[in-house]
Amino acid sequence: MGSEEPKTDVGRILASCTYDWYYFNLYFEWLGLWICEEDVERKEQRDSKSVYYAKKIEVTQFGTQMMPILLISRNVCAWNIALRREDGEFNVIPGSILDGRFGAYLSDEDQSAQPFFQPFINLFSKDELMHTLPRNRKQLIDGRYTFKVSLTNKIWRKLTFSAKHTMDDFHQIIIKAFEFDDDHLYSFFMDGEKWSHDCIASPNDDFGHADASKIQICAVGFITRQKFLYIYDYGDEWTFLIEVDDINENAEQILNPYVQETRGEAPEQYSDFY
Incomplete structure (x- = not known):
């Protein structure tokens, strides 16, 4: 050229x-x-x-x-x-x-x-490129999913969802379980690293991340004992550690997610400002 x-x-x-x-x-x-x-x-x-x-x-x-x-x-x-x-x-x-x-x-x-x-x-030479690693695709697993969402070791909630609930539904029930106002952005960091690109974010996120309202829980490819982070309110950075507690493939779907178990009293969301 x-x-x-x-x-x-x-x-x-x-x-x-x-x-x-x-x-x-x-x-x-x-x-x-x-x-x-x-x-x-x-x-x-x-x-x-x-x-x-x-x-x-x-x-x-x-x-x-x-x-x-x-x-x-x-x-x-x-x-x-x-x-x-x-x-x-x-x-x-x-x-x-x-x-x-x-x-x-x-x-x-x-x-x-x-x-x-x-x-x-x-x-290339004959058969030289044939020996490559197979591509593994995530399987969509139906049933019920239970997650342990921890703010500290002594403050946590177990939440149960159907496979068809979205990651935005996940956000909504976390906020409800910890009695926070739903007026801030949030992100799930699936590799457990804050602010990584492996992220599912608020539907109105401006950074081009995956839209939580469009991703069903079954599509994420969760496995039991998997851990990841949820950060709510980018100013105060409320950080929750989430662990996949159980996946029951044979359980019937539920209409609404719910709080299965509670431990510890949730802190006041804006306690530092009053």
């Missing part, structure tokens, strides 16, 4: 994103995808010895085969679980269809049932 207008989708994608990659262009050269020609004149004009400017990028034969796969068939936006979760998805299915906000060159085909390595097979 030089001064000529790219004629293919792959060329247009590369032209739009590589102009400011600087030394990252060399990383892909080292991987064998292309060969870079340094723009020495531009470097001298900018008087910058620490920045690499590419005057020309010539895609290798290997790059010609690999780039359409990396940019279209197996685009990172569709296949990277962490990236999709940061954008607000929770139960990410790699390869499933994304909307247009990630660019016009994404495949409009649902590729989630395909092995990730499938388009790469012809680029």
Whole structure:
């Protein structure tokens, strides 16, 4: 790629994103995808010895085969679980269809049932890419779920839900069980780490996290003894440790969640302000 207008989708994608990659262009050269020609004149004009400017990028034969796969068939936006979760998805299915906000060159085909390595097979020796780890998908378990929600070791509540209740229902019953006003934002941090991206948040959250009102408890993939955090009111940071106490797959569904067991007196929500 030089001064000529790219004629293919792959060329247009590369032209739009590589102009400011600087030394990252060399990383892909080292991987064998292309060969870079340094723009020495531009470097001298900018008087910058620490920045690499590419005057020309010539895609290798290997790059010609690999780039359409990396940019279209197996685009990172569709296949990277962490990236999709940061954008607000929770139960990410790699390869499933994304909307247009990630660019016009994404495949409009649902590729989630395909092995990730499938388009790469012809680029490598026979059977070299066949021995990969299987993808485990979370199972949706019906029944009743009981959680122990602890503010301290001596102040906790056991709450029971049906599989179809949402994580927003979960929030509502926690607030009710601890006699708090429901007038603040909240988040569940599923990895047990405060402010991590592994988060299910209030429906009116402004940070693009997974919407608690759209996620049913059965869809989270809970297992017994799993622990995670619930933070309510980002100013005061009321922090609760939650443990999955029991999952009864054979129990009948219940209409409303309820408090099964109570230990300790709940503190006043705004005691520090009075």
